[in-house]
Amino acid sequence: MAARQAECSRPAEPVGLAKATSPLLPLAELPNARLPTLKASLFVTCLVDQFFPEVGESVVTVLRRLGVEVDFPQGQTCCGQPAFNSGFRSQAKANAERFLDLFQDSEYVVTPSGSCASMLKVFYPELLHDAPALQERADDLSRRTYEFSQFLVHILGLTDVGAAYDGTVTYHASCHLLRELEVTKEPLLLIEEVKGARFVPLDGTNECCGFGGAFSVKYPEISAAILEDKLRNIEATGADALVACDSGCLMHIAGAMSRRGMKTRPLHLAQLLAREGNHGG
């Protein structure tokens, strides 16, 4: 046990929660009594819905394990980010208005994607700034929306969620998660508490993987060249699993990893945290 702990590589500085850089409520100010009755609506994201439903299932598993009541507003499709990033703002506005209605009554909205969370939290209020009534609702939705790791650490106040994984794990920090939501340490805190998981830092973890949504097909050569650096760094870690908080980045990186038969497997943070095992911890 002691040996395993020594192997477990931790972030360079002591990462108390106060150090987490998210502009959210400090843990101490959150009323304990609310924990068992928390209700969260899952915004699963269109990528997870269509391609990676197991990620959505993992989110549900983890949240329920932690006593959160989860519901899934059925009308949800896409938040409009593809249109927004391509300049089709009026289209994105239509999507935003749908989402404002869909999640009107949700206590919390939780989503397993830094970039989709950014769309709701950061870009909806900007997109709707010329319609005051809508903007007010967008601001309100923004306050209630959390990316998955953000929700666990800041709202539930947990870093140990009872997960176990036997193997080495490295972590890619997704751009929107990092720079729009300023979620830097939360996923690492969660990974650190996974029993049996040995963390290996990824060189250039904060660098883009080259996905960028439509960018990946508009400029496939540039996108692939950027991805090349990421793959080289992942390979150097020799990790069993590459963990990230965004299925877009994971789809991009995994697409190249499977193309060249790399043994590292892509894992969404939710999938890692959903795993339970007998590690005697």
Place this chain on the structure above:
Amino acid sequence: MEVKTQRFRRASAQALADDSLQSAMGRAIGHFDQARQAAIEELTPELWERYRQRGQEIKSHTIENLDYYLGLLAWRVEGNGGTVHFATDTREATDIVLDLARTRGVKSVVKSKSMLSEEMDLNSALESQDIEPVETDLGEYIIQLAGETPFHIIAPAMHKSKEEVSELFFDKLRTPRLTEIEEMAAAARQALRQKFLDADMGVTGVNFAVAETGTIVIVTNEGNGRMCTSLPRIHVALMGMEKVVPALEDMAVMLRLLPRAATGQRITSYVTFVSGPRRRSDEDGPDEFHLVIMDNNRSKLLADPELREALNCIRCGACLNTCPVYQKVGGHAYGYVYPGPIGAVITPVMVGLPKAKDLPFASSLCGACREVCPIKINIPRMLLKLRGDLAEGGRGQRKVSWWERALVRAWAITVRSERSLAWTRGIASLLQRPFVSGGRMRRIPFPPFSRWTRNRDFPGLAPRSFHQQWEKELKDRPSPTPPPSVRKRE
């Protein structure tokens, strides 16, 4: 400068295929980016944040009151005995310089680095009048000898390897084949010394112009800028109209931000403050000092509240060094004076959006540029704004292709409701059948997917969507009891 922004696609593909360019560029850019990070660590990130904040306040305040500060600057410069010229565009600015040269019998010009003169294509204009322009910044000198344009706004010859420079000097300066960088610098210095002494006019850029004192500030590392401002009898300084700052004390902030962000230096080897021509009590300095303040569509940036922030840029180049796209395609691919993320914002406004329609899309929107910007300029937001103009803007601005429009339209119909999404999913799962094996597709023969599968596998649709899974199974699955290890912290 000749606008080649239309060729971004081809030029970037060529750059990616050029191995020697890739290796030279990789080394140099990595060096700059690491130096910047080290300098910030040394200063402490907390203090850096405070300087950035103050820098942003100074620049935003100045840009919001630009007419006032430009007026004050002009008044002070004239008061110091200098002459101020306002130029609407590059042609007017060029005419001003050529006119000064002609009326004062100028035969040769020494230049210190100026991106504005690149906008003006001043060297060609001078040559057409039989006036010899000589670049005196080492990087610029190399570029001039090679007949190229700058690759990077602060390191113009970044893409040239030592061997290439040696070959160039052998060819153009008739030096022996030199192997050491010091020898090459010495050879350039040797060649330039006489040019300095002979020059009638010195042309320099301007890093900052202080309104309250009528002082221009030039930041260099080679001392060539100081020689250009002091040896020739006429000094012409070229500035974009956004370079003004209100007061001398603002330089205490700007001079901490610029060198650290640009090269990772605490301060550059030379910081030159010039307030007008030689006064009677001065031992040296030029007889005449002229300040040319150029607009060249900067007022279009000023007029647009969503793009105005681009005028806050102090041209440090940090966003270039950190940008994953610039790191791969380099400066020439962008096809105009200003490459990289900030170039993708200001170039379309300077040369016209339709001509530069590819640039705002040449970004993964990763936001690294904004993170490193010493003035905290939100570059991704401005790229989105320009994309908006290209997709939905007025006549002459809409340049997004018909097929992309069609795709977005089709997507919009698909995601209008869960039912239409499920319906499209049904069709797509039929369509994907011939291509899926082992849950993934190695090759999809039609765009846009074919562009993905060139280098990467694409996942097949999951057998069941999450919507279906939730309905059939997850909705009513009983909640487990939390394991004992899950307790609220502390």
